Amino acid sequence: MQIIKELYDSIYLNFYVFGSLLASVFTFLIGIFLTTLKNRSKSTSRLATVFLVLAGFNASYVFGSMFYHPFAAYHRWGTVGLILPVFIYYTQWIFYFPEDTEKTFRRRLFVIQWVILILAVGFFYFKTLGAQVKYHFAGHYFDFDEEALSGRIAAIILAYALIFLLVGLWKTYKIKEKERWAILKMTINVMIASFIPVILNRLSREGKMDRGDFMTSFVVFTVLGFFFVVLLYFANTHDRTTFMAKIVGISLVTFLLMMQGLGYFTMQDREEEFDRLYVQYTERILENGHESPNLTMYIDPQKDIIKYIIDQPSYQAPEINKKLYNTKEEDKDGLDFPLAQADFRNTLVYERILRASEDEETFKTQVTEILGKTDRYFEGYKDSLLNFMANDKSINLKESFIKQMNKLNKEAFIVSNILANHKDNVFCSEFNKFFNKDLKSEKNKFFGTAIEKHYSFDTSTESCTWDGEDVDADKKSFQKGDIQIL
Numbered sequence: 001m002q003i004i005k006e007l008y009d010s011i012y013l014n015f016y017v018f019g020s021l022l023a024s025v026f027t028f029l030i031g032i033f034l035t036t037l038k039n040r041s042k043s044t045s046r047l048a049t050v051f052l053v054l055a056g057f058n059a060s061y062v063f064g065s066m067f068y069h070p071f072a073a074y075h076r077w078g079t080v081g082l083i084l085p086v087f088i089y090y091t092q093w094i095f096y097f098p099e100d101t102e103k104t105f106r107r108r109l110f111v112i113q114w115v116i117l118i119l120a121v122g123f124f125y126f127k128t129l130g131a132q133v134k135y136h137f138a139g140h141y142f143d144f145d146e147e148a149l150s151g152r153i154a155a156i157i158l159a160y161a162l163i164f165l166l167v168g169l170w171k172t173y174k175i176k177e178k179e180r181w182a183i184l185k186m187t188i189n190v191m192i193a194s195f196i197p198v199i200l201n202r203l204s205r206e207g208k209m210d211r212g213d214f215m216t217s218f219v220v221f222t223v224l225g226f227f228f229v230v231l232l233y234f235a236n237t238h239d240r241t242t243f244m245a246k247i248v249g250i251s252l253v254t255f256l257l258m259m260q261g262l263g264y265f266t267m268q269d270r271e272e273e274f275d276r277l278y279v280q281y282t283e284r285i286l287e288n289g290h291e292s293p294n295l296t297m298y299i300d301p302q303k304d305i306i307k308y309i310i311d312q313p314s315y316q317a318p319e320i321n322k323k324l325y326n327t328k329e330e331d332k333d334g335l336d337f338p339l340a341q342a343d344f345r346n347t348l349v350y351e352r353i354l355r356a357s358e359d360e361e362t363f364k365t366q367v368t369e370i371l372g373k374t375d376r377y378f379e380g381y382k383d384s385l386l387n388f389m390a391n392d393k394s395i396n397l398k399e400s401f402i403k404q405m406n407k408l409n410k411e412a413f414i415v416s417n418i419l420a421n422h423k424d425n426v427f428c429s430e431f432n433k434f435f436n437k438d439l440k441s442e443k444n445k446f447f448g449t450a451i452e453k454h455y456s457f458d459t460s461t462e463s464c465t466w467d468g469e470d471v472d473a474d475k476k477s478f479q480k481g482d483i484q485i486l
Contacts, residue, residue, distance in 0.1 A: 007067050015267035016065035016140060019215035020058055022256050022263075023222040028055035029252065030230060037239060043096035044239050050089045051226070057082040058222070064141045070133040073142040080124050080153055084117045087160035090190060094168050097237070098179040101171075113160065120156050124149060137417075140211050147422065165191060182236035186229050193225025207414045212264065219260045227253050342377045349374055350405060360397045364389060367401070380447035381408060387446065428464035428471060432457040 031051030034044055060078025088110065095106045132145040144150070168187030172180045197218045204214035227249065234241050349370060356366040367389060371382045385404065394400040415434075422430040435455070439448035457464045464471050 003071060007069055007071060010067050010069040012068045015212055015264060016215050017062055018263045018267060019219045020061035020065055022219050022260055024055050024058035024062060026223050026256055027051045027058060031055055041239050043093050046089050046093035046096055050086055053082050053085050070142050073133045073144050076144060077125060081121050083157055084160055087164050088113045091164045091167050094171055124153055136205055179236050182232055186232050189225055189229045193221050197221050207417045216260060216264055223253055223256050346378060358398055363398050380450035383446040429462045
């Protein structure tokens with residue numbers, strides 16, 4: 001099948017694959033260990049189910065991170081379809097430990113939760129089958145362009161987690177024996193191991209946190225958090241395990257955490273090496289154009305270089321090559337990225353400022369000259385930076401100025417990720433809310449003033465215009481100019 005060949009061609013074994021795989025292996029081994037216990041109790045059986053399903057959940061992230069292909073968005077079918085059963089069986093586990101109380105209520109809740117799961121997950125599958133796919137640059141993965149639907153699913157997941165929490169607290173109150181404190185500790189550990197990675201994942205998707213830092217945190221919380229849950233459980237359950245099993249478990253956790261740290265630094269070095277190599281290839285193309293005897297090799301469909309340069313998968317390379325290769329003398333390089341031109345110009349400004357003098361007065365003169373030559377699409381940044389330079393009292397002006405540039409860039413990146421999540425039919429209204437709330441604030445006034453010169457919003461139709469032209473459905477009009485902050 002064509003899709004299998006395309007997936008095979010787009011395999012990308014990066015740090016996120018490695019981290020997700022570690023979490024999947026750990027939960028799978030714990031699940032197998034619990035399943036093989038002789039004469040295990042019903043609570044142990046439910047906990048085994050939890051870890052086996054968690055292994056599948058984490059394996060879905062492996063699939064989503066491994067393939068640089070739009071089909072990888074379907075990893076969400078695994079994450080959405082498996083996370084709800086995890087909390088269902090967490091709740092059943094707490095009901096059964098240390099003894100099965102409130103049997104009627106437990107069974108009814110179990111049936112109701114499964115009915116809601118089937119309806120919610122079925123609806124999610126129906127809506128996302130063939131849905132538009134987008135790439136999260138902050139998160140480094142493909143996803144469905146269905147943020148509103150994802151929000152509703154997230155609300156159901158949160159409800160299931162709260163049910164588990166309430167049952168755990170209720171069981172702590174209900175049970176008067178020593179196990180009550182074990183239930184409370186296990187409930188808290190599960191919530192920490194589950195919710196902190198969820199929060200960090202959200203931050204990484206918005207660009208507020210590095211994806212590598214998130215993945216490291218995800219593995220640490222998964223391995224340590226759930227290992228403590230198992231230790232607490234076996235310290236208080238009637239099911240027996242050997243001392244050797246505990247030694248093996250501790251060794252496994254230590255080994256996986258060491259592998260996570262080693263993998264992080266190893267994969268970082270490989271990715272930096274990859275970047276340096278391809279930057280060299282790109283520079284050679286830009287220097288020699290189509291006169292370069294090696295250019296054909298550089299854009300060969302069987303090579304990875306061209307897809308790295310313009311962010312396209314290799315199976316599209318033949319068509320891309322046709323578009324790139326231009327025989328006109330004035331366009332002999334054939335590379336034209338109109339939507340990225342503002343970014344290229346901004347990068348040039350940034351690099352020139354990095355090379356400015358260390359002397360404060362000379363630095364001010366050079367920066368003022370550099371910013372004075374920028375076009376209107378840089379106006380928000382220019383006014384903000386000039387204001388910062390005029391009011392900065394630090395000892396090293398250049399150092400603090402560069403930090404301010406990086407800060408503005410990160411804030412713009414975060415805002416653009418948040419706004420990009422809005423569907424096309426509500427983008428203008430959502431942007432207008434952001435414009436009135438944030439861009440008119442004192443903190444962002446320079447960007448707000450720059451954007452206001454080009455942007456207007458019609459409250460009657462909830463449509464917006466840029467330089468008097470309607471913003472088209474796919475938001476291309478908002479991908480240029482001062483709107484780069486978005």
